[in-house]
Amino acid sequence: xxxxxxxxxxxxxxxxxxCSEIQIIENTPLAVTVRYGGVxxxxxxxxxxxxxxxxxxxxxxLRDTEEKGVLERFAHFACVSG
Numbered sequence: 001x002x003x004x005x006x007x008x009x010x011x012x013x014x015x016x017x018x019c020s021e022i023q024i025i026e027n028t029p030l031a032v033t034v035r036y037g038g039v040x041x042x043x044x045x046x047x048x049x050x051x052x053x054x055x056x057x058x059x060x061x062l063r064d065t066e067e068k069g070v071l072e073r074f075a076h077f078a079c080v081s082g
Contacts, residue, residue: 022048029056031063031078037071045075053079 022040026033032052034045042065049060058079066074 024048024052025074027052029058029079031076032060034075034077035072036075037069037073042073042075045073046077049075049077053077058082 021036022044023035024032025035032049034048036042036045046060046062049062053060056079059082060077061080063076063078065076068074
């Protein structure tokens, strides 16, 4: 029983880590949308958006956020001239 409980925790931990990455799902000259969740914060998503907008000589400005669940959040940014 103890082994089964330990294995369950490993599966849960793996699932949490696997779903806790940043994904840029929109990247245009005008906008960036970042999917994040779990242990990844809005600050991490903002840093990813800043990098994406900086590649075009712009800065990211947060428009809004969406929360679809603990492991699935979206941050929508506008890429604006500095």
